[in-house]
Amino acid sequence: AQSVTQLDSQVPVFEEAPVELRCNYSSSVSVYLFWYVQYPNQGLQLLLKYLSGSTLVKGINGFEAEFNKSQTSFHLRKPSVHISDTAEYFCAVILTGGGNKLTFGTGTQLKVEL
Amino acid sequence: DGGITQSPKYLFRKEGQNVTLSCEQNLNHDAMYWYRQDPGQGLRLIYYSQIVNDFQKGDIAEGYSVSREKKESFPLTVTSAQKNPTAFYLCASSLSGTGVRSNYGYTFGSGTRLTVV
Numbered sequence: 001a002q003s004v005t006q007l008d009s010q011v012p013v014f015e016e017a018p019v020e021l022r023c024n025y026s027s028s029v030s031v032y033l034f035w036y037v038q039y040p041n042q043g044l045q046l047l048l049k050y051l052s053g054s055t056l057v058k059g060i061n062g063f064e065a066e067f068n069k070s071q072t073s074f075h076l077r078k079p080s081v082h083i084s085d086t087a088e089y090f091c092a093v094i095l096t097g098g099g100n101k102l103t104f105g106t107g108t109q110l111k112v113e114l
Numbered sequence: 115d116g117g118i119t120q121s122p123k124y125l126f127r128k129e130g131q132n133v134t135l136s137c138e139q140n141l142n143h144d145a146m147y148w149y150r151q152d153p154g155q156g157l158r159l160i161y162y163s164q165i166v167n168d169f170q171k172g173d174i175a176e177g178y179s180v181s182r183e184k185k186e187s188f189p190l191t192v193t194s195a196q197k198n199p200t201a202f203y204l205c206a207s208s209l210s211g212t213g214v215r216s217n218y219g220y221t222f223g224s225g226t227r228l229t230v231v
Contacts, residue, residue, distance in 0.1 A: 043222035106156040
């Protein structure tokens with residue numbers, strides 16, 4: 001079985017500071033990895049994804065994530081956050097070769113303060 | 115523009131009532147999904163459908179039912195058997211099949227917030 005762990009339920013950060021949102025997964029097979037963002041009372045929007053190739057993935061809004069197979073991690077980073085980045089962020093995985101069911105972590109609420 | 119439309123945005127249900135949430139997509143996606151979102155629990159899969167006239171239970175299917183009569187539509191009925199239906203419901207779609215083509219990620223609707231009154 002696969003699972004996704006987001007250890008931090010909330011991350012407060014000041015505007016223009018860097019941020020890292022942590023994501024770890026467990027799976028006996030290879031996975032595809034995703035980060036989604038959700039603004040209040042809205043659906044989820046894809047930030048970035050890792051399918052194969054370079055382990056450093058760049059996404060929208062200046063976010064990037066690095067796939068680390070040995071540590072089974074896919075942490076999300078941004079070098080300088082803006083007030084508009086305040087939202088909930090979800091890490092998710094799909095098993096390779098196993099159809100396309102997404103399994104989500106419990107989410108991390110990013111709160112950017114002035 | 116292509117996308118997924120969920121309606122209504124807000125829905126109120128009385129105890130013992132069945133209610134149906136609508137989900138329509140014009141992306142020509144084969145697969146559609148329903149998720150339930152509760153604070154602090156992330157998204158949990160209720161039902162999914164990979165092809166018309168076929169669907170499978172997800173992790174929390176009890177108290178819910180679905181149909182997939184058309185490729186574009188995947189309505190979710192919350193029945194009176196669902197004891198705690200108050201939640202935010204999200205519909206999604208994706209290309210089906212296996213391999214990289216199927217894993218471009220999901221497209222989500224904007225959600226329906228259901229409240230029991």
